[in-house]
Structure formats: C-alpha cells, structure tokens
Amino acid sequence: MANSTSGDSVVDRVVRVIAAFPEGVTSLQLTDLAERAGLPLSSAHRLVRQLSEHGLLDLGAGGNVRLGLRLWELVNRNSPTLALRQAAMPFMEDIQQVLNQNVNLAVLDGWEALFVERLSRRGSVANRARIAGRMPVHISSAGLALMSHQPRELQAEYLQQFQDPSGKVTADVVRHFLAEAAQQGYAQLAGVVDPDTWGIAVPVMNGKRRTVAALGVVVPLAEMRLQALVPALQTAARGIGRQLGE
Amino acid sequence: MANSTSGDSVVDRVVRVIAAFPEGVTSLQLTDLAERAGLPLSSAHRLVRQLSEHGLLDLGAGGNVRLGLRLWELVNRNSPTLALRQAAMPFMEDIQQVLNQNVNLAVLDGWEALFVERLSRRGSVANRARIAGRMPVHISSAGLALMSHQPRELQAEYLQQFQDPSGKVTADVVRHFLAEAAQQGYAQLAGVVDPDTWGIAVPVMNGKRRTVAALGVVVPLAEMRLQALVPALQTAARGIGRQLGE
DNA sequence: ACACGTTCTACCATTGAATGGAAGGCGCTC
C-alpha cells in the first residue's frame, strides 16, 4: 500500500471523480462519489478537497459534492465547439423562425451524434435538457447525415463493428441508409423517441469540405414537407460552412 | 529533481493545464500550453496525453491541444446550474417574447456576477458568446440585484474589501446602490458596455427565500419603461423560484 | 538541396509526493 494499490495514476483518478456524476445528477455525497469512482474514501476526500480548492469541484457542507462553477465557466468559454456554435447560431435561428420547428446541431463523437446546440420550436416547452445528449449514429438523422459524409475508411470501420443491441437493425440496413443519405445529401428517419415525428438532417462542411457537423430539424409527421425543409437546411448549412472557413 | 521540484501536486498541475486556455481560445500548441501552465514541456506533454486518453482534452496531430468533447458533455450534463437553468428557461422565453429584449440569468461567484444563460432579442445577432461571461458586482445590474439580497455579513465583507481599479466608484456609492436595490426589489444601472442601454435585474429566490440568481434585461435607453419591465421580471422571478422549490 | 531552428515525442534513473487504514469528530435516528 503506497502510491496506489490499484495501479492507476492520479490523472486516472481525477478523471474518474469528475466523470462519476450520472447523467443529470448535479450533486453527490462524498461516500457515494467515492464508491462510484472506485476509490477509498480517504483518497476520494483528498482529491475532492484539492479539486474544490481550485474551483473545479465544489465541496459543500456535509460532504456534498458538485461540479464547480469555475469548471463550467472554463469549459463554456473554451469549448471545442465554440466556433461551430457561434457560426451556426444565427442560421439556426433563421431556421427556427422560418420553419418553426425544433432545430439541432450535432457533431460526431465515436459512433454517436453528440448534440451541441438546440433551439426549441416556438411556444413548445423549452427542452434545453437534451443539450449534450447523445444518439447512436444509426437511429438519428443527424448521426446518419454525419456518418454518410465521413471518409470511406471511417465508414467501413463503423459498419464493421456495428451491431444493434436490440437486434432490429443489421449492418446492411445501415449501409443502405448511409448510401442513400450520401447520394441524396440529407438523411431522414422516423422519430425513434416519438413515433409521430420525423428527423431530417444535412451535413455541415467547412472550407475544406470536411463534414464537421449536422444541422437538423424534428418535425411532426403531419408537417413533413421534404421539398420545403431540405433546401432550407442545406442553404443554412452552406452558410454555416462559409462562416466557419478554414 | 523528483516528484515535482516546484512543490505542487499533480492535481494542481492538472487544473493549471485545463485552466491554461485564455478566454475564447479553443486551441493551443503544446509548447504554448506548457509555458502558460508553468510546466516543463515533458511534464505538460505527459499530462496532456493522459488527459486526452480519457477525453478530457483532445491532443491532435502536431501537438494541437483542445478541451475534449467528453469534458464539455460531462460539464453540461451535470452542471451545478442545470436545475436553475431548466427552471428559468421557460420564463426567460416568456420575457423574451413579451418584452422583446435581451434576457439574462446570472449567479453570484465571488464578487462577480457569472452569466449562466442568455436569450437574445429577437432579430438581433445571437451573441451566445457572452454566455459564461463575468461582470463585477458594482457595474452590473445583475450583480447589484444579487449582492443586495445577500446576508448582511457577506455584503459587509464585500464592501469592506471593495475598491474600484479605475478609482471612479467608492465603497460608499456602492453601499448606496445596494441599499436602493434592496429597498426597491430591483437594480438598474446605465449600461457600462453600451452607453445607450440600461440594465434592469431582479433577484430570484428559492423556496427558502435565499437569493440564488438574478434575472435581468438589457434595453435600449429609448425603450426604458420601468413600470412595464420590473413587474414582468418580478413575476417571472417568482415563477422560477417556485419551480426551483427547496 | 541543405542546414538550421522549432516543436513534438520517448526514455529512464531518482526520490518525495500520493496513498489508505485507522482513529477521531459530528449529527442523526431509534
């Protein structure tokens, strides 16, 4: 027993502590946190105290641990998607105003679409909750739009490892979806969350024609009019791409 | 030379690396980062590599370092202000729709107001940029609204240490502002950024009547109508507080 | 085309910082 019986580095442990919060949970008891991070209580306590001295965590009275405001501030000020979101925001607002639908912006992370920005349909209850949400590539229009415009090797690697936990979808079906999306220049998919909605998404390409994001809308089935939606999205996506430069 | 010649802990160093990004900068060269963090290059390199293996940072080709998507995701999913922002969002949209002004939400962090959410005036260029921005208490309506409703001891401590770097404002002036804001139930201040705008902010109290945030608008001087703005803000603030519970 | 400067990356002997069990508080419940 000395510098780590478990053979993990300090950095490993710091990451485990920060990542120990389950989705949507903002506050954790120290003992709980220690268990979730797989650390001895005294070690967890020491790390949390050190991190909270720097404002990355907030160690409140009674062992109540939260993420620190300073961490939130740092990440939001220097977020890797900052330029993308700034470039996209005006165009997303245009889409929201003109089409009056839920608009979202996603990037590819691993085999999932990570939603980095979202504007709600006017009048609908704001669900900023889903920001920072993830969807597997094969069940989201944003994911399909992103993957269908990636380099061949990456698509091949994706399809090679693909398997649907529910067993409903095969790699061949996904391959077909991707080919269709690549050919059409947009992806559409019946809503998985809500059966009465559709998702439509188009790729956003930077100056080098690399696909860096997907711009999409979620519309009620009744209001599904591809002829109107797709051109609007594609125009906005080009505008975003131009703004991005590089 | 062994475990740190400089006498700082690993945690200190990890924090310095993450916090080394200047405001608005999303990408840094390794050498630059090492210098900013005050670390030997080889140490910085090792830490960055470890952190990027966990997705907290992203070490790209050629020593290009960014914050990791995983970090952004973690922080946004478990942000300490998540509940506040979710509770406030619908009311902020109401304000935006009804008054058609820039709406913002701030919390107190140290002696500064930290803006955690912002909705732009319809039609104006979206400036989500300023999210995660800070303003000193004494030159922001949000700051004054927050501080004027804090416990006496905290206010005393604030005033005691107060000094304006520019030398334009004295502690007595701030004391007067705070007293006025406390008595009126709202704070107003001529825009510091733009001389033709005013800021108005009201405190948001949770169920225990603790002031946890400030809700404010920024209006052009020409559209300044306190009689219309303040009641709307106060009503929304009460709604938010009720939603927060606790 | 070549040499130079800059930056990233890898290696490895040294050593003091990280570790975690144990014991001491504190508040709560039964």
Add this chain to the structure above:
DNA sequence: GAGCGCCTTCCATTCAATGGTAGAACGTGT
C-alpha cells in the same frame, strides 16, 4: 443515550511522478 453513518484528519510506507536529455519530424530560409 447508545448506536450508526458519514465526514475529516493523521502519518509511516513506498512506488508512481518527475524532467533533463536525446532523437524524430516538420517547416523555413538561404
């Protein structure tokens, strides 16, 4: 009021973190 759960502190042990050094990979100017 005794027991329980949880937070917090202490400190001897020891191995993981350190950073100088050297090499690789660019890019640039002559």
